Amino acid sequence: MGKDLFASRELLTSAQMRALENHAMATGLATGLALMERAGAAVAQEIRLRWPVPGRVVVLCGPGNNGGDGYVVARLLDEAGWQVRVLGLETAPGPDAAEMKRRWRERGGIEALTVEGLRREEADLTVDAIFGTGLTRPPEGEIAALLRDLGNAARDGHAVSQPLVAVDAPSGLCLDSGAVLGARRGADAGAPHARLTVTFDSPRRGHVLELGPALCGELVIADIGLARQGRVAPFGAIAPPIALMSGPRFAAEQAFESHFGHDELCRNLLTKSATGHKFSHGHALILAGGLGQGGAARLSAKAALRVGAGLVTLAPPTEALGEHALPPDALMRRAVDGPEDLLHRLEDKRITAALLGPGSGIERAAALLSALLETGRPTVLDADALTALSRRAEPLAGLHPGCVLTPHLGEFARLFPDLAEKLRGPVLPASPPPEDMAAALAWHAALKADQAALAAMRGPLYSKLDAVCEAAARAGCTVLLKGADTVIAGPDGPPFVQASSYDAAAPWLATAGSGDVLAGIILGAMARGSGPYRGARIGAALHAAAARSFGPGLIADDLPDTLPKVFHTLAI
Ligand SMILES: NC(=O)C1=CN([C@@H]2O[C@H](COP(=O)(O)OP(=O)(O)OC[C@H]3O[C@@H](n4cnc5c(N)ncnc54)[C@H](O)[C@@H]3O)[C@@H](O)[C@H]2O)[C@@H](O)CC1
Ligand SMILES: Nc1ncnc2c1ncn2[C@@H]1O[C@H](COP(=O)(O)OP(=O)(O)O)[C@@H](O)[C@H]1O
Numbered sequence: 357m358g359k360d361l362f363a364s365r366e367l368l369t370s371a372q373m374r375a376l377e378n379h380a381m382a383t384g385l386a387t388g389l390a391l392m393e394r395a396g397a398a399v400a401q402e403i404r405l406r407w408p409v410p411g412r413v414v415v416l417c418g419p420g421n422n423g424g425d426g427y428v429v430a431r432l433l434d435e436a437g438w439q440v441r442v443l444g445l446e447t448a449p450g451p452d453a454a455e456m457k458r459r460w461r462e463r464g465g466i467e468a469l470t471v472e473g474l475r476r477e478e479a480d481l482t483v484d485a486i487f488g489t490g491l492t493r494p495p496e497g498e499i500a501a502l503l504r505d506l507g508n509a510a511r512d513g514h515a516v517s518q519p520l521v522a523v524d525a526p527s528g529l530c531l532d533s534g535a536v537l538g539a540r541r542g543a544d545a546g547a548p549h550a551r552l553t554v555t556f557d558s559p560r561r562g563h564v565l566e567l568g569p570a571l572c573g574e575l576v577i578a579d580i581g582l583a584r585q586g587r588v589a590p591f592g593a594i595a596p597p598i599a600l601m602s603g604p605r606f607a608a609e610q611a612f613e614s615h616f617g618h619d620e621l622c623r624n625l626l627t628k629s630a631t632g633h634k635f636s637h638g639h640a641l642i643l644a645g646g647l648g649q650g651g652a653a654r655l656s657a658k659a660a661l662r663v664g665a666g667l668v669t670l671a672p673p674t675e676a677l678g679e680h681a682l683p684p685d686a687l688m689r690r691a692v693d694g695p696e697d698l699l700h701r702l703e704d705k706r707i708t709a710a711l712l713g714p715g716s717g718i719e720r721a722a723a724l725l726s727a728l729l730e731t732g733r734p735t736v737l738d739a740d741a742l743t744a745l746s747r748r749a750e751p752l753a754g755l756h757p758g759c760v761l762t763p764h765l766g767e768f769a770r771l772f773p774d775l776a777e778k779l780r781g782p783v784l785p786a787s788p789p790p791e792d793m794a795a796a797l798a799w800h801a802a803l804k805a806d807q808a809a810l811a812a813m814r815g816p817l818y819s820k821l822d823a824v825c826e827a828a829a830r831a832g833c834t835v836l837l838k839g840a841d842t843v844i845a846g847p848d849g850p851p852f853v854q855a856s857s858y859d860a861a862a863p864w865l866a867t868a869g870s871g872d873v874l875a876g877i878i879l880g881a882m883a884r885g886s887g888p889y890r891g892a893r894i895g896a897a898l899h900a901a902a903a904r905s906f907g908p909g910l911i912a913d914d915l916p917d918t919l920p921k922v923f924h925t926l927a928i
């Protein structure tokens with residue numbers, strides 16, 4: 357953690373990565389052969405850094421350029437004194453990989469890429485150079501068996517159990533989604549678990565979403581000399597838009613600064629001017645619930661105060677005012693009894709943002725929603741408010757660009773059932789599933805049962821980023837989908853992943869009430885004028901940073917109180 361908390365870097369799709377490489381080759385920046393040599397050299401170097409004493413390595417080379425990288429790794433490790441076995445395919449790869457294969461043949465042989473071949477001799481290390489970004493369909497036959505074998509080995513220690521280093525990605529992982537191609541969504545059978553993955557230039561979506569972090573192990577992003585300047589050019593017409601990701605280690609190791617000015621702004625938004633007063637920092641209104649439901653709203657309120665909102669008012673119904681008199685004492689309390697009352701309260705233009713949902717109760721949320729949306733105030737909708745939205749005849753009606761929705765996957769599925777179903781599905785369907793939910797479910801069940809149809813499918817898989825982008829476009833506002841990989845999309849910023857993976861993991865956030873704190877941080881930032889997209893990004897970053905700073909034993913109450921410590925490291 358450090359002052360780079362908000363720094364982000366590009367997160368590419370496989371197609372964008374290919375475009376970048378092609379652009380580099382077309383503009384004479386580098387030849388394909390040179391890129392392959394650098395990629396292989398980067399992998400060999402990372403291996404030698406971690407395993408300085410040469411041992412026995414088996415390099416598994418696939419049919420494409422990923423295999424080409426593998427032949428380079430084999431040659432360089434051989435030169436470094438390793439005992440190298442190479443398992444490869446008969447098929448002729450493209451010209452660059454063919455050249456690397458030829459160069460390897462000058463030093464050693466190639467055995468068949470089979471389970472039997474893999475098991476024939478013990479090794480200290482396996483290098484997986486079977487598939488990278490070119491994987492377009494589920495692996496089949498012998499290669500599928502081999503990948504399953506490697507996957508099982510990592511899980512239960514059977515068969516081959518030596519550490520595995522993946523070139524670009526563990527083979528079978530879809531680099532667009534983080535799912536395993538051909539496996540049930542969320543299941544990791546069929547792809548090896550790597551100890552180390554060395555990827556090139558930029559992380560891909562699949563490295564940080566879903567199963568990516570678990571399958572990749574440590575992720576090293578090696579620079580292979582693709583242009584940093586003018587990178588927008590090669591992407592040109594390629595959809596979807598380039599996403600960004602953040603996570604402390606990635607931020608620290610890379611000098612990509614402000615993308616679109618968001619990174620710097622996120623930081624600056626948290627400072628306070630020497631001459632300001634409380635109203636210069638906004639007034640946040642939290643629409644709390646009835647008796648017995650106070651805890652969640654107070655968690656949000658404390659977070660909003662800690663993030664620097666000038667004033668925070670808790671607004672329960674009159675009968676619950678007494679319960680909400682509990683600390684923090686810095687809070688103001690004022691009853692709001694129904695939509696009329698709310699509209700009246702919001703005539704006060706000094707109220708700069710509102711939150712509805714945490715502990716508000718579904719009925720109360722439903723009663724207040726329309727009035728709140730009608731005012732056009734910057735608004736965070738969380739928890740019960742999301743459930744209330746999903747129960748309306750037109751769930752998304754009235755949402756405006758000043759809104760942030762913060763669903764977890766369950767709430768997301770209620771609001772966007774078809775998108776959630778697509779996310780559960782194994783492949784990006786050629787045509788969309790039927791609108792009607794029951795028909796869509798039947799459609800998917802039939803698809804999943806039809807192995808032949810599945811095998812014929814082409815990637816890329818539908819990803820969480822795709823789903824959240826679609827949801828944000830439909831809702832016309834910012835959507836933050838919570839999870840270990842928190843994804844944000846909205847009208848005023850690029851799609852974004854807060855990568856809570858690798859050494860940025862914040863698993864202690866999986867505790868009751870931590871979502872209420874997140875909503876409160878976003879509310880506080882929005883009350884201070886961050887706008888919805890940046891508010892969501894500030895929230896996701898600070899939330900994870902506070903959890904990492906506190907560490908094991910964290911309960912949601914600790915999160916707001918840990919924020920000052922995080923701010924100290926940010927020099928705010
Ligand atoms: N293009 C470049 O300039 C560079 C590419 N590099 C490497 O090249 C990789 C991408 O290379 P490719 O595009 O050749 O793709 P891959 O080597 O990842 O695999 C594609 C090959 O496998 C086949 N294939 C795909 N799915 C299959 C399946 N289920 N069963 C059997 N065969 C299948 C494809 O038809 C193709 O021949 C990257 O991951 C990276 O490792 C690096 O060398 C850096 C430079
Ligand atoms: N394994 C994890 N790693 C990182 N963050 C997590 C993890 N599990 C949950 N979180 C985060 O914790 C919060 C949980 O929020 P939510 O699901 O609304 O729970 P609650 O309603 O109990 O507050 C979200 O911000 C989510 O991103």
Ligand SMILES: [K+]
Nearest residue numbers: 484486487525
């Ligand atoms: K690979």
